[in-house]
Amino acid sequence: MALVWLGVLGLVLKWLEIGPVAHWSWWAVLSPFGLAMVWWAVSDALGFTARARQKREDSRRELRRRNTVEALGRKTPLPRRR
Template sequence: MALVWLGVVGLLLKWLEIGPVAQWSWWTVLAPFGMAIVWWSVSDALGFTARARQKREDAHRDQRRRNTIDALGRKTPLPRRR
């Protein structure tokens, strides 16, 4: 996401002709967008996003389980079934 923000800032600086960015070529200004696309493609291919999504879902499931146990007034959780 940082590459996208860098690209947006560079694009605005180039378009408004502010600072040294105004003298840069368009290829240099738009390069962070291309790098972001490559990064997202590689991370999807290597499974980084799927693992991160699974971690979030597991944490959410565990929190729901703890909340349910607390609501039932149990001191110790029941053994998990998988």
Template sequence: MWFVGLGVLLILLKLLGIGPVAAWAWWWVLSPFAGAVLWWAWADASGYTKRREMDKMDERKEARRQKAMNALGQGEKDRRR
């Protein structure tokens, strides 16, 4: 996502003629989009995005479990003897 944001910023700077970016060649300005494509290709091919998705799902599942246990009075913090 950082690559896309940087690419949009560079395009705006190029079109508005602001700073040194106005003098850069277009392929330099558009290169962050190529970086984004390479990043997404690597992340999908290596399973990085799937692992992050599964980790988030596990965290939500554990939070739901803890909430249910606390509602039943079985939570770790609520144990009384």
């Protein structure tokens, strides 16, 4: 998220032509957005995000549930309660 805020700050400074950022190329100003996209892609792939962690926990929970049902000798799983 810090990269996005850095990109927004650079974009505003470039657009308003404030300070040394006014003389930077657009590639340098917009690069934090690209880096943020790369970071999010890598963190999703490696499981650093909450969504990926939740998927892993759900799959582990489902596996435990199936193992318990099998250990009880039932052929079909019990309906899930919510």
